[in-house]
Amino acid sequence: MRREFKSKSKSKVLLIDDNYDHLAAVNELISSESMFNVVGTSTNANIGMNLIKKYHPDVVLLDMNMPEKNGLEVIQEIEKMNLGVRVLVLSGYDDSDLIFRAMKLGAKGYVLKTMASAQLIYALEEVSDGKVYLPASLTSRFFEYFQQQVIEEKTETTQEENYLSFLTAREEEVLDLLCQGVTYKGVASQLFISDTTVKTHVNNIFQKLQVNDRTQAVLYAINNGFMKKRTKQLVRV
Amino acid sequence: MRREFKSKSKSKVLLIDDNYDHLAAVNELISSESMFNVVGTSTNANIGMNLIKKYHPDVVLLDMNMPEKNGLEVIQEIEKMNLGVRVLVLSGYDDSDLIFRAMKLGAKGYVLKTMASAQLIYALEEVSDGKVYLPASLTSRFFEYFQQQVIEEKTETTQEENYLSFLTAREEEVLDLLCQGVTYKGVASQLFISDTTVKTHVNNIFQKLQVNDRTQAVLYAINNGFMKKRTKQLVRV
DNA sequence: CGAAAAATACATCTAAAGGTTTACATCTTT
């Protein structure tokens, strides 16, 4: 959106962590680094959100585990504000699901509280520099989840036990048009055949898909991976 | 699937790279490491596939850029074999799309040819050890693409300019049933109203969605985020 | 080649869908 001209100026950092002791420690650590300027701290997620609105920090160091609010929700809200605020998650857990969801929501990094302070500083540098930073071990975790998701998706649609495989090429063409909401006559004119022929094909399709009408046939087609070409996939290969 | 009992035994590595000189150099590098055993090399993707079937290597070091076959397809085929063969991509390009797709297809790592040989060895160790390894710079690249995908998906479905918002609560109920392939009479009996009333509602729905028949209405509903509860999402938050 | 599958076509009939208009009772908002 907006380009910052602060190649040398300090990055504004905001800290949100419900554990006050930890917050203070991190504050001290970061403040000792000359390149960062801690513009605010909060032990409460909601107050933290207000501080973000007020100070427009470059980076928010966000604890995931807070009583008032779910950390993921906080990320979501910050991203929704669209202020270019970059979220670096600081969490006690290396749960792959949590990492995945945080990154999916737009977090620019994820470090564990157990990690060395040097690593936190490095992550903060990278994130404030516009990069995404995940420690190698968490990257590994992330991909556990990511690739598993892809596999699950694949097995869902690759279940070739569906009746679609029984359709002939012509019947697939007809079904394709049905899936576009075309009438019998429309199909007939597009395939250059008579509408009675279309009815024959459609009836055969119903038989094979074990449905009673066009709407059910279309639903069956959509739910069983027909039309994959037309339906944009969320994550495509 | 199957647990290997080779904590100390050498990992079987297979090399596929169309550039013979590079292949030879990598072969020499890896062979010099005591923990790896190069069981085969090939400058041709198809022959490489046969070697995989024959030797069942633990790790395949795979070049992405080959004349005969697209590297991504090779990954896909290897994964389809389901032999537990782990693919480490060795590529000349740090294109975020390429990285993303390779990882999505199940690659367990991705290193650049320009990287230090020590990094290649390290990646190989990690991957043969069952982990996923992506160098920090490529992780960053990966997330560029990943998070962009998520954003695009979100803006697709969040476009609330669709006509669905014009529907009344009752009309939504009717549309919901239409989306299940229910007939007018079926809708009537389920909502305890007469079928003529259903027709009225359906006609109003058609008007509002600017379609001509139930199939088109259902398609509109599905394509515009109606029924989000029933349609499983690929990657959910 | 010859059998089987697929694609084509038509007739007939019934059921369902869809268009249009009118009407009335509620309920909310101005």
Place this chain on the structure above:
DNA sequence: AAAGATGTAAACCTTTAGATGTATTTTTCG
């Protein structure tokens, strides 16, 4: 109180969809 949105219902009519049976011509494949 008037206006507007909503839900309900019906009559009338036209079109489309769907079921069933029969039959001819291509294609495909053993």
